[in-house]
Amino acid sequence: MDSVARRAAGLLWALPVAGCGGVQSALDPAGGDATGIYRLTIVMTAGATLIFIVVTALLLYAIFAPPERRAWLGSRRTIVYGGLAFPVVTLSLLLPYGLLVMRDTDVPRPGALRIEVIGEQYWWRVRYPAEDGQAEFSTANELVVPIGRPITVSVTAADVIHSFWIPNFGGKIDMIPGRINRFNFTAERPGIYRGVCAEFCGDQHARMAFDVVALEPAAFASWRSTQAQPAPEPAIPFLARGGELFRAGGCGSCHVVRGTEANGRFGPDLTHVGSRRTIGAGQFPNNIGTLAGWVANVQHIKPGARMPSYGSFTGEDLRALAGYLESLK
Amino acid sequence: MSGTRTLHVLVMLGGMIAWAVQFTIIYGVTSTLCGRGWADATLFGIGIVQAVIVATTVLAFVPTALVFMGLLRAYRSLEGEDASAATAFMMQAGILINGLSLIVILWQGAPALILPACA
Numbered sequence: 001m002d003s004v005a006r007r008a009a010g011l012l013w014a015l016p017v018a019g020c021g022g023v024q025s026a027l028d029p030a031g032g033d034a035t036g037i038y039r040l041t042i043v044m045t046a047g048a049t050l051i052f053i054v055v056t057a058l059l060l061y062a063i064f065a066p067p068e069r070r071a072w073l074g075s076r077r078t079i080v081y082g083g084l085a086f087p088v089v090t091l092s093l094l095l096p097y098g099l100l101v102m103r104d105t106d107v108p109r110p111g112a113l114r115i116e117v118i119g120e121q122y123w124w125r126v127r128y129p130a131e132d133g134q135a136e137f138s139t140a141n142e143l144v145v146p147i148g149r150p151i152t153v154s155v156t157a158a159d160v161i162h163s164f165w166i167p168n169f170g171g172k173i174d175m176i177p178g179r180i181n182r183f184n185f186t187a188e189r190p191g192i193y194r195g196v197c198a199e200f201c202g203d204q205h206a207r208m209a210f211d212v213v214a215l216e217p218a219a220f221a222s223w224r225s226t227q228a229q230p231a232p233e234p235a236i237p238f239l240a241r242g243g244e245l246f247r248a249g250g251c252g253s254c255h256v257v258r259g260t261e262a263n264g265r266f267g268p269d270l271t272h273v274g275s276r277r278t279i280g281a282g283q284f285p286n287n288i289g290t291l292a293g294w295v296a297n298v299q300h301i302k303p304g305a306r307m308p309s310y311g312s313f314t315g316e317d318l319r320a321l322a323g324y325l326e327s328l329k
Numbered sequence: 330m331s332g333t334r335t336l337h338v339l340v341m342l343g344g345m346i347a348w349a350v351q352f353t354i355i356y357g358v359t360s361t362l363c364g365r366g367w368a369d370a371t372l373f374g375i376g377i378v379q380a381v382i383v384a385t386t387v388l389a390f391v392p393t394a395l396v397f398m399g400l401l402r403a404y405r406s407l408e409g410e411d412a413s414a415a416t417a418f419m420m421q422a423g424i425l426i427n428g429l430s431l432i433v434i435l436w437q438g439a440p441a442l443i444l445p446a447c448a
């Protein structure tokens with residue numbers, strides 16, 4: 001009993017601490033805009049807490065102190081300085097501060113890298129348009145960005161309203177079918193972050209996340225040129241068998257694998273699926289086991305996802321298929 | 330009698346009325362101009378949206394300032410005379426309300442100087 005209570009207290013204590021850092025936290029800003037918003041939040045929260053404490057203390061004093069000692073609280077001077085001058089000065093400073101943060105947040109910048117993201121039930125289609133000599137390509141559930149260069153993400157949705165939110169980079173923007181919204185930010189330090197869908201969009205809304213990978217410019221350039229390549233040829237017969245199962249299984253009616261005949265546009269582009277950190281819109285680490293589990297059992301692990309389960313593959317075939325997917329680096 | 334009372338109440342609330350009018354004009358005109366794509370139109374070198382906001386702010390500020398100073402003067406000259414308690418109270422309230430309205434009118438115009446129009 002005692003140990004349960006102690007553990008519960010420990011958990012409660014850990015909660016705010018755990019919520020502060022990490023891959024999905026507005027309290028751990030990784031870009032200029034996010035830092036500005038974070039500072040504003042801290043100033044407001046700390047200031048409001050301080051004022052609340054002082055006012056509460058004065059209130060208690062007014063109630064419990066002997067009349068002759070609390071008389072000054074009702075004096076004209078207290079009212080003019082504490083009740084008029086103080087709020088006027090505080091608000092007159094806060095207003096321009098807030099407006100300046102607003103002005104410097106989410107500003108489109110020349111030379112920004114353009115990325116298009118389309119929200120779909122329940123995953124993210126990500127497109128990098130062609131740019132000075134670099135071919136365009138599509139990927140999914142992963143936003144890879146270079147640090148130090150402004151990014152402009154144009155978002156829309158294919159079916160219902162979704163919302164695009166990467167807490168570490170500030171801003172949260174609705175993805176609305178038939179409308180394009182833009183979100184501008186610059187990543188300042190390399191790292192891995194997590195974005196989420198922030199607008200209820202159906203059964204699997206809670207399993208609609210994505211990875212954000214901020215890379216040094218050189219690493220980004222090499223990632224980009226690899227992504228633009230068609231899929232590699234299967235290197236060994238086992239993988240070739242997986243590729244054949246992919247074709248025969250009809251996966252290509254929903255998925256693109258550039259360089260093969262698979263050209264379905266309904267689901268995520270799988271050309272380089274093996275290079276992603278996670279699958280299923282940020283749900284599982286990406287490895288041969290989870291890939292096999294996904295194919296055999298999607299409807300069990302993400303019920304309502306727009307892909308059928310393929311429960312009839314033999315174990316050997318499933319391994320070959322998953323091996324093939326994993327080899328698509 | 331009731332006619333002058335109405336006038337006194339209007340004067341007492343003058344700044345708030347000016348503020349309400351300023352608010353309505355700024356929001357109405359800004360959304361109309363931005364909706365019609367006039368974000369970049371200029372008037373005498375300044376953006377038309379900013380120009381409207383600044384003009385409206387001046388228009389709300391000046392009369393409020395006049396009422397404020399008038400009330401202040403009237404209240405000062407009230408000393409000595411034995412005005413009714415109600416009159417004195419309404420003057421005090423009027424000075425406070427109009428004085429605060431002056432600040433609020435400035436706050437409401439401030440974004441025009443800092444934020445880009447229609448952003």
Ligand SMILES: [Cu+2]
Pocket residue numbers: 119120122161162163197198199200201205208
């Ligand atoms: Cu969603």
